[in-house]
Amino acid sequence: MTDQTPRAAEPGSSTLDRWVDALEAELGLPPRSVDVGAVLDLARDAAHQVARPAAPVTAYAVGYAAGLAAARGDGSDALERATAAALSWQDPGPSGARADAGSGS
Structure with missing residues (x-):
């Protein structure tokens, strides 16, 4: 069973904790359903290995x-x-793109 206590109730909670609590409530998600650490790790990996804008996408x-x-x-x-x-x-670069990728067809 997952702890249902909001993150913001913990000592040392941060603005991020309060935001995620509020976001879960706004979106109708169960408390603590967002694994903040895993999402941040994913965003870091996408930003560093692919490109910074890849993180939110x-x-x-x-x-x-x-x-x-x-x-x-x-x-x-x-x-x-x-x-x-x-x-x-490993970015294949423009030469690795599909032949019709920028043709507008």
Whole structure:
């Protein structure tokens, strides 16, 4: 069972803790359902291995994938898969892009 105590109730809580508590409430998520450390680790890995703007986009995509899995009644390994993908990312560069990728068709 997950601890349902808001993070902000803990000694030494931060602005981030209070924000995540408020965000979970606003979005109708159970308290402490966001694994802040795992999300920050994912964002760091995407930012450092891919590009800085990849951090929020990757976090959004993982949340979306996890939400779709939950809607199907399935568990999600999206966070782990995205982390592994970011850590092993090697940009193929423009020559590795699909031939029709900027053709406007």
